[in-house]
Amino acid sequence: MIERLLKKLxxxxxxxxxxCAALSAIMTPVRRFAAGQEVIRQYSAPKESxxxxxxxxxxxxxxxxxxxxxxALQVAGDFVDLHAFLLxxxxxxxxxxxxxxxxxxxxxxxxxxxxxxxxLARALWYLTIVDASIHRHWITVLGRRDAIARAAxxxxxxxxxxxxxxxxxxxQFELPLTQADSGDVLGVSAVHVNRxxxxxxxxxxxxxxxxxVQIKDWDALVAIAEFDPTYLQLIQQTET
Amino acid sequence: MIERLLKKLxxxxxxxxxxCAALSAIMTPVRRFAAGQEVIRQYSAPKESxxxxxxxxxxxxxxxxxxxxxxALQVAGDFVDLHAFLLxxxxxxxxxxxxxxxxxxxxxxxxxxxxxxxxLARALWYLTIVDASIHRHWITVLGRRDAIARAAxxxxxxxxxxxxxxxxxxxQFELPLTQADSGDVLGVSAVHVNRxxxxxxxxxxxxxxxxxVQIKDWDALVAIAEFDPTYLQLIQQTET
DNA sequence: CGAGGTCTTGAAGACGATCAACAAACGTGG
DNA sequence: CCACGTTTGTTGATCGTCTTCAAGACCTCG
Numbered sequence: 001m002i003e004r005l006l007k008k009l010x011x012x013x014x015x016x017x018x019x020c021a022a023l024s025a026i027m028t029p030v031r032r033f034a035a036g037q038e039v040i041r042q043y044s045a046p047k048e049s050x051x052x053x054x055x056x057x058x059x060x061x062x063x064x065x066x067x068x069x070x071x072a073l074q075v076a077g078d079f080v081d082l083h084a085f086l087l088x089x090x091x092x093x094x095x096x097x098x099x100x101x102x103x104x105x106x107x108x109x110x111x112x113x114x115x116x117x118x119x120l121a122r123a124l125w126y127l128t129i130v131d132a133s134i135h136r137h138w139i140t141v142l143g144r145r146d147a148i149a150r151a152a153x154x155x156x157x158x159x160x161x162x163x164x165x166x167x168x169x170x171x172q173f174e175l176p177l178t179q180a181d182s183g184d185v186l187g188v189s190a191v192h193v194n195r196x197x198x199x200x201x202x203x204x205x206x207x208x209x210x211x212x213v214q215i216k217d218w219d220a221l222v223a224i225a226e227f228d229p230t231y232l233q234l235i236q237q238t239e240t
Numbered sequence: 241m242i243e244r245l246l247k248k249l250x251x252x253x254x255x256x257x258x259x260c261a262a263l264s265a266i267m268t269p270v271r272r273f274a275a276g277q278e279v280i281r282q283y284s285a286p287k288e289s290x291x292x293x294x295x296x297x298x299x300x301x302x303x304x305x306x307x308x309x310x311x312a313l314q315v316a317g318d319f320v321d322l323h324a325f326l327l328x329x330x331x332x333x334x335x336x337x338x339x340x341x342x343x344x345x346x347x348x349x350x351x352x353x354x355x356x357x358x359x360l361a362r363a364l365w366y367l368t369i370v371d372a373s374i375h376r377h378w379i380t381v382l383g384r385r386d387a388i389a390r391a392a393x394x395x396x397x398x399x400x401x402x403x404x405x406x407x408x409x410x411x412q413f414e415l416p417l418t419q420a421d422s423g424d425v426l427g428v429s430a431v432h433v434n435r436x437x438x439x440x441x442x443x444x445x446x447x448x449x450x451x452x453v454q455i456k457d458w459d460a461l462v463a464i465a466e467f468d469p470t471y472l473q474l475i476q477q478t479e480t
Numbered sequence: 481c482g483a484g485g486t487c488t489t490g491a492a493g494a495c496g497a498t499c500a501a502c503a504a505a506c507g508t509g510g
Numbered sequence: 511c512c513a514c515g516t517t518t519g520t521t522g523a524t525c526g527t528c529t530t531c532a533a534g535a536c537c538t539c540g
Contacts, residue, residue, distance in 0.1 A: 012326065059376070061376075061380050063380065063384055063466070064466060067384050068384075069379065069380040069383045069384050071376040071379045071380060072376070072379075083369045083372060083373070086252065086362060086365060086366045086369050086477075087366075087369060087370075087373065087473065087477075088473075088475070088477050089470070091373055091376070091377070091470060091471050092376065111362075114358055114361070114362065115358040118354055118355040118358065118361065121354070121358065121361055121362075121365075122326060122351075122354065122361075125326060125361075125365045125368070126326045126327075128365070128368060128369055128372060129323045129326050129327060129368055130327075131372055132323060132368060132369075132371055132372035132375055133323070133327065133331055135372055135375035135376055135379060136299070136301075136311040136312070136331070136332065136375055137331070138379050139309065139311045139375060139378050139379060139382060140301045140303065140309040140311060142379060142382040142383050142427065143309045143382050143424075143426075143427025144303055144307050144308075144309045144427060146495075146496090147495080147496070178517085178518060178519085179518075179519065179520095180518080180519095184383075186383075187382065187383030187384060188496070188497085189496070189497055189498075190518090190519090191496090191497075191498080191499095191519095191520085191521090192495090192496055192497075194519065194520060194521090195496090195520090195521095197519095198520085210505080226303070226304060230329070230331060231331050233327065233328075235328070237326075237327075237328050386527075386528090387527080387528070418485085418486065418487090419486075419487065419488095420486080428528070428529090429528070429529055429530075430486095430487090431488085431489090431528085431529075431530080431531095432527085432528055432529075434487065434488060434489090435488090435489095435528090438488085450537085
């Protein structure tokens with residue numbers, strides 16, 4: 001069930017069969033969420049952490065004045081709120097962007113496993129650190145790049161992350177974000193997202209129609225985004 | 241020596257005397273850095289992690305075209321690059337913003353302690369998660385707030401974090417950032433930083449002169465920044 | 481006292497926000 | 511299966527924020 005998660009964990013150092021089995025064993029039955037549903041509520045204090053099995057979710061912060069910001073996107077195999085394992089309260093909500101399947105790991109069980117298997121604990125820790133690396137990267141994207149580079153960057157990142165879990169088909173993948181949602185990710189208005197997409201289309205770099213993206217010129221997209229996937233930490237680590 | 245760090249760690253759950261002693265014991269002798277010095281080089285693979293004892297540092301990413309972004313500021317007591325413990329390569333450099341004192345913890349020793357003391361491991365993990373929480377918050381600040389709110393937010397955050405380690409004196413603290421540096425934190429040009437500071441001065445909210453900031457109207461500053469310190473996680477956690 | 485860094489100011493222009501209106505796609509119920 | 515309402519996407523016009531460039535003033539430190 002959680003193969004995709006185990007694959008990500010193995011990037012830090014393959015967990016033993018025993019560790020994999022132990023982690024799999026504490027997972028609760030699959031639950032489903034419809035597009036738009038709130039999976040985790042801001043300010044709540046969950047007693048379990050959620051693994052996304054399929055679909056896409058966003059971490060959403062509501063601001064006064066009705067504006068909102070999506071601080072992260074989660075794809076299949078991500079441990080969506082592993083940080084809640086150690087943090088008292090959620091500082092954001094998590095919403096399903098399309099139909100999603102999840103399973104959860106009770107915090108008490110996680111704690112037991114972390115005490116028992118220090119290397120598994122570090123592999124989980126590692127996941128949260130990769131998350132932080134992605135956050136830092138988006139700080140530079142939002143701080144220093146214009147709208148078209150931001151949009152291109154989003155597509156590059158999602159292409160790479162989705163490809164990693166086998167969800168890219170010939171340069172084509174599902175992007176369940178409306179243009180308004182994309183604006184909340186990129187920190188620009190929905191109208192401007194539209195104009196930027198048109199620009200990308202005009203340059204024959206991508207097509208982006210009805211929640212499906214097709215990359216037509218990867219190199220050009222990478223150039224616009226100044227994309228360097230290092231920060232995604234998709235290469236194998238070696239415990240020194 | 242690392243009292244400030246231990247205090248931060250204790251927020252997750254007071255480490256035992258044994259854990260504190262063990263952590264203190266692996267720390268290397270104090271090293272000093274001058275303002276402007278590069279403490280950790282981007283793309284390097286450090287074999288030890290750095291604790292900032294005094295001074296302030298910034299995590300800096302260089303971009304093509306000569307622009308740069310500071311993705312985080314570190315204050316006394318911070319474990320500056322604890323994430324490097326688990327990450328193969330630094331995706332950014334760390335520079336001293338004023339005269340700094342540091343000590344370091346060799347990764348091999350850290351690993352040994354984490355195997356030995358699972359609760360200490362979780363407290364360290366917790367530190368990296370608070371870092372990520374701060375990153376997420378800055379994503380919303382950069383994505384959704386204008387320049388004056390960003391500047392006010394920076395001052396609010398630094399006031400709160402510095403106050404936490406006893407470095408605020410009557411609303412006054414040292415901010416060793418030039419206006420150009422501040423621009424690299426806030427994602428705006430140096431010129432605009434200047435204009436925003438003048439606006440804050442004109443509104444009688446702060447004085448900010450020669451690396452010293454004096455908060456004159458905290459409530460007004462908080463209002464401009466829409467500052468809510470929850471994300472800094474400065475309240476005591478309780479392990480459930 | 482001179483030199484380099486930092487701060488300040490002005491003017492011009494780019495980028496993106498906002499508002500408003502309409503078109504296209506979607507989904508829901510009759 | 512169509513009708514209708516709602517959501518999403520598209521376009522144009524106007525306006526404000528912030529960038530860029532350039533120049534001068536002010537510190538600070540050797």
